[in-house]
Amino acid sequence: MKYLGNKVGNGLALGKVYIINTKIPKIKTRNLTTVGAINKEKEDLKQIIEKVSKDYESLENEALEDEIKQLCNFYKILLSSNSLIGTMEEVIAKEKCDKITAITKVMKQKEEELSLVDNAYLKERSKDIEDVTNKLIRKALGIKEIDLSRLDEDTILVAEEISPSVLLSNNLKYVKGIVSELGGKTSHVAILASTLGIPSVFGIKEISKTLNDDDIIYVNGNEGYIETNLTETQKKNIKDKIRKEELLKNSLIEMKDKKSRTKDNQKLEITANAGELSELDKLLEVNCDGIGLFRTEFLFLNRSIPPTEDYLFNIYKSFAEKLNGKPLIIRTLDIGGDKKCPYIDIKEEQNPFLGYRAIRYCLDNKEFFKVSLRAILRASKYGNVKIMYPMISSLEEIYKANEILDEAKADLASKNIPFNKNIKVGIMIEVPSTAIVADMLIDEVDFFSIGTNDLIQYTVAVDRLNPTVSGLYSFYNPGVIRLIKNTIDAVKDKKSKFVGMCGEMAADPLAIILLVGLGLQEFSVNASMVLKVKKLISLIDSNEAKDIANKILKLKTAKEVETYLDSKAKKIYGKYY
Amino acid sequence: MVRKDVVVKSVSGLHARPGSNLVELALTFKSDIRLVHNGSSINAKEILEVMMGNINCGDKLTIEVEGEDEQKAINAIYSYIEKGEE
Numbered sequence: 284m285k286y287l288g289n290k291v292g293n294g295l296a297l298g299k300v301y302i303i304n305t306k307i308p309k310i311k312t313r314n315l316t317t318v319g320a321i322n323k324e325k326e327d328l329k330q331i332i333e334k335v336s337k338d339y340e341s342l343e344n345e346a347l348e349d350e351i352k353q354l355c356n357f358y359k360i361l362l363s364s365n366s367l368i369g370t371m372e373e374v375i376a377k378e379k380c381d382k383i384t385a386i387t388k389v390m391k392q393k394e395e396e397l398s399l400v401d402n403a404y405l406k407e408r409s410k411d412i413e414d415v416t417n418k419l420i421r422k423a424l425g426i427k428e429i430d431l432s433r434l435d436e437d438t439i440l441v442a443e444e445i446s447p448s449v450l451l452s453n454n455l456k457y458v459k460g461i462v463s464e465l466g467g468k469t470s471h472v473a474i475l476a477s478t479l480g481i482p483s484v485f486g487i488k489e490i491s492k493t494l495n496d497d498d499i500i501y502v503n504g505n506e507g508y509i510e511t512n513l514t515e516t517q518k519k520n521i522k523d524k525i526r527k528e529e530l531l532k533n534s535l536i537e538m539k540d541k542k543s544r545t546k547d548n549q550k551l552e553i554t555a556n557a558g559e560l561s562e563l564d565k566l567l568e569v570n571c572d573g574i575g576l577f578r579t580e581f582l583f584l585n586r587s588i589p590p591t592e593d594y595l596f597n598i599y600k601s602f603a604e605k606l607n608g609k610p611l612i613i614r615t616l617d618i619g620g621d622k623k624c625p626y627i628d629i630k631e632e633q634n635p636f637l638g639y640r641a642i643r644y645c646l647d648n649k650e651f652f653k654v655s656l657r658a659i660l661r662a663s664k665y666g667n668v669k670i671m672y673p674m675i676s677s678l679e680e681i682y683k684a685n686e687i688l689d690e691a692k693a694d695l696a697s698k699n700i701p702f703n704k705n706i707k708v709g710i711m712i713e714v715p716s717t718a719i720v721a722d723m724l725i726d727e728v729d730f731f732s733i734g735t736n737d738l739i740q741y742t743v744a745v746d747r748l749n750p751t752v753s754g755l756y757s758f759y760n761p762g763v764i765r766l767i768k769n770t771i772d773a774v775k776d777k778k779s780k781f782v783g784m785c786g787e788m789a790a791d792p793l794a795i796i797l798l799v800g801l802g803l804q805e806f807s808v809n810a811s812m813v814l815k816v817k818k819l820i821s822l823i824d825s826n827e828a829k830d831i832a833n834k835i836l837k838l839k840t841a842k843e844v845e846t847y848l849d850s851k852a853k854k855i856y857g858k859y860y
Numbered sequence: 861m862v863r864k865d866v867v868v869k870s871v872s873g874l875h876a877r878p879g880s881n882l883v884e885l886a887l888t889f890k891s892d893i894r895l896v897h898n899g900s901s902i903n904a905k906e907i908l909e910v911m912m913g914n915i916n917c918g919d920k921l922t923i924e925v926e927g928e929d930e931q932k933a934i935n936a937i938y939s940y941i942e943k944g945e946e
Contacts, residue, residue, distance in 0.1 A: 360880050587916045
């Protein structure tokens, strides 16, 4: 059986299921009758909080990873709150109830308050409060914490929801994978799992009730699924796959200082996607050839007023300078009805992905758009900066966007503010209409970047987060492949213009062979994938890939394409695939 | 009592790490430290209050400090919020 979920990443794992149930047993409220009993209860409460706080402190000291230290520290500060303890004591005194009832009541209230704040980050933090509450109650009841250091064989943790504290214990040697029903990408657990490199899949409904302890399951954190009821042959194949993945991983360190080249020494660029300040160091560490997609949304979200030009400029400038001449492709704001900013007036829409978003909003709000454009232009003085417009669906939009860009340039020129007058301008190819007329659009821009996540979604009309139809979403759909070929062909023989790809397809081992064969020039992937893609490309002969691509263009189904690529990949990647 | 206005520089606002660090810093002073944000007064020594204040990048705050080490405290808190990310 295969169960699809949300990929958290971190690789592949095979192991025995260990179901974690952190649910706290229902406890009857105890009524206190004497002043002495109330005072004792208050004293007990203080001691419990102190003990749990000490536990976090020692976990913080033992932790090796920064993220874990930080989380323990956060819990510790939370427990040091005078008002929290004060309110609990008040509840005990007023309601003459026991400490557990008081803890539950006060913490529950805080959790609710937090979950009502209109901020995705804070909503996730309400889970942290729940985690701390449960720890306090377990301490009060004398229930032992789950001790993962006593495991002695490869284990996959399965739970309705994994609480961060489970992963704070210091010996996770045998924890090979994590599967849960709940949990988002920004949850502390997802961040911890990534820090610790544990393959994880979240969001599989009812999974902790479906599986049993000691079942052997396969977790594919890269693609976001698990498999159960494995035959011996399947287990053998999976072990083989994990071994090869490991082998590939170990071969990557040496790739850092190598140039991005195919086996026959054709030059390509392997750049990275970035969308957060903290990612810059990771990008520099893997020595990518630049940033192929700089998502600017994070600079606009979670704030009450729009960012100023100087603020954006300073951030763009610091990225440009640190890249030291390598390209930095800055995508202008890609925001819509699904991500809300208080100062951006986009109404709630039934189909935000087909609605008022990205360039559509920016073209209507010229002055707002110009702030971003001027910031990018000013940063272009300090490095190899390029501009990219998202969600373009027609030539008219390119004309309009470039007109506004010219106005932004004129603003700066009139104030004698320096910028690169010949800054390169490109568009995302993610709306099928643009892939179809790519040959008409290329004359108006300097480059294309194919955004496959949206291009595929729009082409096959599938929301890939909808499990009932997500099976139709495929990199190997012949219609999708034709659109990609059409886009790449439009740029061929155009001097000083180029075509790249910044969707997840650019990091897919099978698709890479096809893309090299079609003549894609730039692969922009997540920082964690840069070295892997570089390694795989170094094993591909571009002429052989061309022949493979030509053969694929004649195949009629996604399944045929995948099977054919799989057989070629076995030969090309050898021991790594 | 001393007061000072400041604009939040940190990209992630005063949530997460910047928020906890602020509280840790505030706890090192004896004075009462409050952040006035959109009309509500937040105790800077209480992590939950700081988090629930939903203080985002670009927001204006007034720092109010009262106590024996108020001058030292307000300077430290001001420069922490003013500094933003490293």
